[in-house]
Amino acid sequence: MKKTTIYDVAEEAEVSLATVSRVINNSNVVKKETRERVLAAIARLDFKPNQVARGLATSKSTTIAVIFPQSIFARVKDMISGIGDTGRTLDYNLMMYTTDELGDEDPVDDVIERVVKARADGVILFNNDKIIQELELMKKYNMPTAVIGYKASDEHLCSVFVDAHNIGYTLTKNYLDKGIDDIVFLKPRQNLLSLDDAISGIKDAFKDAGKKFDDKKVLSVSTHFSQNYPFFMDYLKENKPRVVIAGYDKEAVSMMYAAQDSHLSVPDDIEIIGMVDTTYAKMARPSLTSVYLPVYDMGAIAVRLITKMLNGEGIDNREVNMQYSINIRNTTKLL
Amino acid sequence: MKKTTIYDVAEEAEVSLATVSRVINNSNVVKKETRERVLAAIARLDFKPNQVARGLATSKSTTIAVIFPQSIFARVKDMISGIGDTGRTLDYNLMMYTTDELGDEDPVDDVIERVVKARADGVILFNNDKIIQELELMKKYNMPTAVIGYKASDEHLCSVFVDAHNIGYTLTKNYLDKGIDDIVFLKPRQNLLSLDDAISGIKDAFKDAGKKFDDKKVLSVSTHFSQNYPFFMDYLKENKPRVVIAGYDKEAVSMMYAAQDSHLSVPDDIEIIGMVDTTYAKMARPSLTSVYLPVYDMGAIAVRLITKMLNGEGIDNREVNMQYSINIRNTTKLL
DNA sequence: ATGAAAGCGCTAACAG
DNA sequence: CTGTTAGCGCTTTCAT
Numbered sequence: 001m002k003k004t005t006i007y008d009v010a011e012e013a014e015v016s017l018a019t020v021s022r023v024i025n026n027s028n029v030v031k032k033e034t035r036e037r038v039l040a041a042i043a044r045l046d047f048k049p050n051q052v053a054r055g056l057a058t059s060k061s062t063t064i065a066v067i068f069p070q071s072i073f074a075r076v077k078d079m080i081s082g083i084g085d086t087g088r089t090l091d092y093n094l095m096m097y098t099t100d101e102l103g104d105e106d107p108v109d110d111v112i113e114r115v116v117k118a119r120a121d122g123v124i125l126f127n128n129d130k131i132i133q134e135l136e137l138m139k140k141y142n143m144p145t146a147v148i149g150y151k152a153s154d155e156h157l158c159s160v161f162v163d164a165h166n167i168g169y170t171l172t173k174n175y176l177d178k179g180i181d182d183i184v185f186l187k188p189r190q191n192l193l194s195l196d197d198a199i200s201g202i203k204d205a206f207k208d209a210g211k212k213f214d215d216k217k218v219l220s221v222s223t224h225f226s227q228n229y230p231f232f233m234d235y236l237k238e239n240k241p242r243v244v245i246a247g248y249d250k251e252a253v254s255m256m257y258a259a260q261d262s263h264l265s266v267p268d269d270i271e272i273i274g275m276v277d278t279t280y281a282k283m284a285r286p287s288l289t290s291v292y293l294p295v296y297d298m299g300a301i302a303v304r305l306i307t308k309m310l311n312g313e314g315i316d317n318r319e320v321n322m323q324y325s326i327n328i329r330n331t332t333k334l335l
Numbered sequence: 336m337k338k339t340t341i342y343d344v345a346e347e348a349e350v351s352l353a354t355v356s357r358v359i360n361n362s363n364v365v366k367k368e369t370r371e372r373v374l375a376a377i378a379r380l381d382f383k384p385n386q387v388a389r390g391l392a393t394s395k396s397t398t399i400a401v402i403f404p405q406s407i408f409a410r411v412k413d414m415i416s417g418i419g420d421t422g423r424t425l426d427y428n429l430m431m432y433t434t435d436e437l438g439d440e441d442p443v444d445d446v447i448e449r450v451v452k453a454r455a456d457g458v459i460l461f462n463n464d465k466i467i468q469e470l471e472l473m474k475k476y477n478m479p480t481a482v483i484g485y486k487a488s489d490e491h492l493c494s495v496f497v498d499a500h501n502i503g504y505t506l507t508k509n510y511l512d513k514g515i516d517d518i519v520f521l522k523p524r525q526n527l528l529s530l531d532d533a534i535s536g537i538k539d540a541f542k543d544a545g546k547k548f549d550d551k552k553v554l555s556v557s558t559h560f561s562q563n564y565p566f567f568m569d570y571l572k573e574n575k576p577r578v579v580i581a582g583y584d585k586e587a588v589s590m591m592y593a594a595q596d597s598h599l600s601v602p603d604d605i606e607i608i609g610m611v612d613t614t615y616a617k618m619a620r621p622s623l624t625s626v627y628l629p630v631y632d633m634g635a636i637a638v639r640l641i642t643k644m645l646n647g648e649g650i651d652n653r654e655v656n657m658q659y660s661i662n663i664r665n666t667t668k669l670l
Numbered sequence: 671a672t673g674a675a676a677g678c679g680c681t682a683a684c685a686g
Numbered sequence: 687c688t689g690t691t692a693g694c695g696c697t698t699t700c701a702t
Contacts (some may be wrong), residue, residue, distance in 0.1 A: 005679055017681095018681085019687090022681095024680095031688085034687080048448065051453050051692090052387055052679080053678070053679030054679080055387040055694090056695065056696090057682080057693080058694080071413070073416075075692070084405065084433030085433070088433075088449075093449065094428055095418065095429060095430055095431070096415075100425075114370065114624065118428050119385055121652075203487070225614060225618050253618060254618075257620060282560050283615065296701060340695055351674075352673090353673060354671085356698085357671095357672085365671070385696070389695075390696090391696075392677080392697040393680055521686095664695090
């Protein structure tokens, strides 16, 4: 029950294997009649060219490795769609590697070793707390790389991201202009945007207003609802921030429920803003104001950038800054 | 800047390439001293065996293809973790293929063609409305397959699923026993369990109680909150079901909000039960009673099943029935 | 215990 | 326009 090979097709079509190869690679030097004979043979034998062999011969695997922290995964559904659709369109295979919460050996080194062995043509990485280390490794193996959510570039590196500094600055300035400076930031561990940039944006807004943003107003939080809710309940006993900006919708919603259960009115006593604009934001009650990120497009563009690097196409912009927007719903009133 | 190959290592270690091959494949015939010399050379040259070449030589790609409908994706975060972790542990690469919402040619044929060309050793499929067709194709190419969420098996096919009939039956009987028979079922298009089985379970419970479950009580629904909510608001104008069982948490939550906004008390006027037990269930207010599925384990087991088939290991159970449980929260009171 | 050599299925010069 | 031939990097007999 052997797979049919290019030789079988050659024999069946009474041509040499080189001709079959030309046909399946759409070479335009093959005589129409010959091509048709070959095509017929291919159909008859249900021949599927072996990509592994092709990969060996061409030193290309037409494969892109996508490496993501599992914790980031839930929020990137649409991004995976963007990556998947674009990969399919451009005829690339996608290998999937998850990192996070492993425990054993160093996941990053281990995963990248696998990627190198698999001879992926390129790799897509997501912003995470080890991104710098990861980028260095990719550089060492000079593997064409696209990062999502972290601004960086060099000869083999492109990125697609959203200007988190600008988000932080804009939101903060809005409230400062209205005389509100009691702002708290919730910082989950991983995200699709650089939360440190968002924080520096907040700080800069304060600075421009002649004030100072206290680092204590940055709360590092888990992404587990069951852990956050009690933590926030506790927090709200001592603190009554007027505005909460969360790095991710889920924490925003937890905070909102905690606020309500602490007899704070949303948005009258406390305004809450999430980020990424997932279904959590839409389904919350009241619905959550959130910063929308074009995740599908970010995924699609990441793939496109990789393939451009692989094909040696010119890339005018190696650091693609995507537009975000703010979807105002019912947890804010002064935005 | 060529990648170092097995030849380079052989030269560096002053042995033949066959010996190097033996070392990297842990053959135990190599003399200890030689092995060490080779290992040193490998380290010195930072040699990473080319899996593509190895794949050609062995006719194995050590790759498993995972094919999922994008719409199912959001709810399987933990399942992907299970698949990813287990794949890594067993040293398999995972290729990712998304289907759904494409529009162009037939996605299933197209994707499976890619999988065959990529010479994946096996494939993981998810229950979806084209699963039968997909399984037939995999069988045609006699590609070892594991399905998640759909019960089936044959020589090259294993499955891991949850007994949806039992879920439907159990939930329904509970209410019928308490004299409640005004039950509605919300049926989203795709799911990790066979919703038709769940429905037949409901019907059987009615039958056993000497009653009949009206097909009109099955509502086919979208998974988009923005579409469901108004639909449910409308529905509740004419209908006041006492119990709503939803095939997925998101729709359950939509229905719950619609009920509240229709001045129905949850759970006093209407009880609502979701399935899969995602974060949506935990974050809803009131929190949603939901049927928990062991998704991480289902993913892990699917990978394990595939590798067992690939290694010719005996498989005692080719249709793995996973335990579900019902997490009772605040949208039910008679459960 | 190690080496030589054939072959996995395909691509890519090079001839003709 | 088509065929011949030499690899791609590795595994795997078969000798030694």
